[in-house]
Amino acid sequence: AQSVTQPDIHITVSEGASLELRCNYSYGATPYLFWYVQSPGQGLQLLLKYFSGDTLVQGIKGFEAEFKRSQSSFNLRKPSVHWSDAAEYFCAVGSNTGNQFYFGTGTSLTVIP
Amino acid sequence: DTAVSQTPKYLVTQMGNDKSIKCEQNLGHDTMYWYKQDSKKFLKIMFSYNNKELIINETVPNRFSPKSPDKAHLNLHINSLELGDSAVYFCASSQSPAGYNADTQYFGPGTRLTVL
Secondary structure (H helix, E strand, O other): OOEEEOOOOEEEEEOOOOEEEOOEEEOOOOOEEEEEEEOOOOOEEEEEEEOOOOOEEEOHHHOEEEEEHHHOEEEEEEOOOOHHHOEEEEEEEEOOOOOOEEEOOOEEEEEEO | OOOEEEEOOEEEEOOOOOEEEEEEEOOOOOEEEEEEEOOOOOEEEEEEEEOOEEEEEOOOOOOEEEEEEEOOEEEEEEOOOOHHHOEEEEEEEEOOOOOOOOOOOEEOOOEEEEEO
């Protein structure tokens, strides 16, 4: 069975600092991996996704993520965080058969001035 | 133009009532979903339809019944509402089933359901 783990429930960083949000997955084959962001009171928006090819994926708003098969990880990074990045971040995994899709439990990001 | 819209945005009701939440997408997508987000922000898929056919049906009480009259609409009907049904319900759509081609899901703004 597939699963997604986000070990960090809450992270606080200073504005301008670098950020890394962790995501680990469990899936038998090559997964499709996603990062979504949810701003307060909003629906989710896709930041980036991985399905094949280059393991370093670039997304919107200056985010990137790296797929590491050996570590079953898909960590999200940003070199310099802005106050507007404060939000809830969700990692997700989908099966290539299309009939399964799971979100992680989310990481809440607080940005302090 | 709103890509994925849901009505109502807020829904407050008594235990035991029956209610519906409507979802419409104008993206021309074939696949639509319902998710439940609880108070701890945990997001769980409930149902998914592809071309009006049910393809994902997670362990959800049978009080919840999705209905897809056409590809652009996926409504959620809930019978005999319980306190534990209080949550935010999100509708989403994608061109093809989640994960199948790594298609992006587009989410609606959510419906906050409060059961008293």
